[in-house]
Amino acid sequence: MTLRIAPSVLSADFANLATDVAKIEDVGDLIHIDVMDGHFVPNLAFGPQVVAALRPLTKLPLEVHLMVDKPENFVDEFIKAGADTILVHAESTPHLYRVIQLIKEAGVKAGVVVNPGTPIESVSPILHLVDEVLVMTVNPGFGGQKFLPDMLRKVTHVAQLRDTTANADYTIEVDGGVNADTIGDCANAGADTFVAGSFVFDNADPAGQVRRLRGLIE
Ligand SMILES: O=C(CO)[C@H](O)[C@H](O)COP(=O)(O)O
Numbered sequence: 690m691t692l693r694i695a696p697s698v699l700s701a702d703f704a705n706l707a708t709d710v711a712k713i714e715d716v717g718d719l720i721h722i723d724v725m726d727g728h729f730v731p732n733l734a735f736g737p738q739v740v741a742a743l744r745p746l747t748k749l750p751l752e753v754h755l756m757v758d759k760p761e762n763f764v765d766e767f768i769k770a771g772a773d774t775i776l777v778h779a780e781s782t783p784h785l786y787r788v789i790q791l792i793k794e795a796g797v798k799a800g801v802v803v804n805p806g807t808p809i810e811s812v813s814p815i816l817h818l819v820d821e822v823l824v825m826t827v828n829p830g831f832g833g834q835k836f837l838p839d840m841l842r843k844v845t846h847v848a849q850l851r852d853t854t855a856n857a858d859y860t861i862e863v864d865g866g867v868n869a870d871t872i873g874d875c876a877n878a879g880a881d882t883f884v885a886g887s888f889v890f891d892n893a894d895p896a897g898q899v900r901r902l903r904g905l906i907e
């Protein structure tokens with residue numbers, strides 16, 4: 690299984706995003722971009738313009754984590770902006786199946802995200818459709834929060850469901866509080882893709898931090 694580190698630019702220097710992205714270009718596997726609408730989560734962050742601005746600056750895939758109500762109203766804009774993967778929260782729309790279809794029909798990878806309080810069973814009807822399942826390991830909305838260790842059981846459950854669900858073929862990502870102390874447990878539980886924001890960018894050597902995380906799981 691390929692293990693991937695996804696630096697989250699939520700913790701980057703917003704006045705120097707291009708510089709910060711360049712710092713992790715050779716060591717990261719993809720770039721995680723958090724989108725927040727002030728409704729679904731109590732914070733605001735990034736729109737499609739930022740995705741479009743980053744697109745020509747990096748060869749890394751751009752993964753857009755939509756923390757917005759009614760994501761069906763926004764997926765087109767993010768696809769046009771150059772997103773390679775769009776991650777939609779199960780809790781954010783009554784039309785989850787349709788949104789996943791829309792994303793896939795556009796030729797973009799689709800993922801489903803579950804909040805800490807959401808059981809994975811709630812997304813079992815769409816598990817055969819998605820390219821990625823993202824298990825939130827903090828309550829969404831802010832970087833720099835403490836990892837919730839009880840989410841490790843959910844990660845293992847998501848891995849088991851991949852074995853038992855017909856046609857399921859997804860990567861398993863964790864987001865929130867991933868650092869040198871927690872990444873090993875996430876990998877052991879079955880995660881293969883690791884978002885890290887503050888651990889990477891709240892440091893003078895973001896590339897060194899990514900290498901450090903990789904060294905702990907490979
Ligand atoms: O989705 C997110 C917050 O809702 C971020 O991707 C996540 O919090 C990354 O930050 P950190 O690694 O500092 O926890």
Ligand SMILES: [Co+2]
Pocket residue numbers: 697721722723754864884
């Ligand atoms: Co995120």
